[in-house]
Amino acid sequence: MSATRPGHAPLTQFPVVDDCLVVGGIALPELAARVGRTPFYAYDRRLIGERVATLRAALPDGVQIHYAMKANPMPAVVQHLATLVDGLDVASAGELRVALDTGMPAHDISFAGPGKRPAELQCAVAAGITINLESETELERVTRIGEALGRRPQVAVRVNPDFELKSSGMKMGGGPKPFGVDAERVPALLAAIGARALDFRGFHIFCGSQNLRAEALIEAHDKTFELGLRLAEQAPAELTMFNFGGGFGIPYFPGDLPLDLAPVGDNLAGLLERLHAIHPRAAPIIELGRYLVGEAGVYVCRVIDRKISRGQVFLITDGGLHHALAASGNFGQVVRKNYPVVIGNRVRGSAREVASVVGPLCTPLDLLADRMELARADVDDLVVVLQSGAYGPTASPAAFLSHPAAVEVLV
């Protein structure tokens, strides 16, 4: 690798003992034996706890941290997070069942996403959670369901803002979008909410994901706040929540640097003061997925074969894009880049080489590392893809080629 090309940010969250990665306090070979088979995902409960603590220290008092479950809906992970965060955000009735199982109060669970089916809305109204309305159709459906069940649905409005979050990995607001209600149509929707038997709670404004730039997040929070304040002038009831969205990113690729939380927290402190002055009962919420779990997880697979093709080393593993679509570069990336990868049972290794890590699927897309510098590995060694705690198994085409599913453990 040339000296001028940026590498991966140093990842030190997992200790290395006797040249083995230690996950959840267990050296990787022992953990692999305990799990019983590869490939598997392991999530480190201590790291998840530390991440929430770091956030709390950087964000002003009174900010509620919600976990967006679609990042990692493994029930044990959600249960663990439910004891650490202030609320859960679900994106389907399936996620809602897992959320309710944790004992999180319905008041602190919200449901966002386009195309909520009537049966899902019924579950949400019956549970008493907050529904982020994303269209006029949803408003009508929720109203009818509330009448049928004899309950007042709790609703907020998800706004499609009239601005974009700069430098986001994925833009989810601004311009024409399937998410939320266009800001200019929100006043009419608020009037309709006021005319129906619905409890209005506030606004949800989510601009985008995977942002590593504090200045971009600050600008988004400022604009989100101004938009929310403007819309609140026409609210049919006092605001009890104000969801600023999230979008905090984690470093995945060479050249990525961790997000600097301090300025984001300082800026939010100023916004909160203003929010409290105008809407004293509005709970400020930040909702995060990958930021809470992404760096706490590893994907572990085993080398099945080692081949040299025309001078290039290929480590062929039992894992691949069917479990780790994002790490393979096929989950929305425009240009494929390597996730951080190490040989988990010989991290530094006595010898090193440039190798590509591939999976068993019959497609060139099944690539976990493209010509990376790694410890020299052989059959039965363990390949670890770091930064894998979010958008793993549930965001991968597990059925493709009919290989076994990945095991998941929380350690």
Ligand SMILES: *Cc1c(COP(=O)(O)O)cnc(C)c1O
């Ligand atoms: C996907 C999603 C999130 C989580 O995004 P991350 O990038 O994982 O933090 C949060 N809120 C909404 C509305 C989402 O759709």
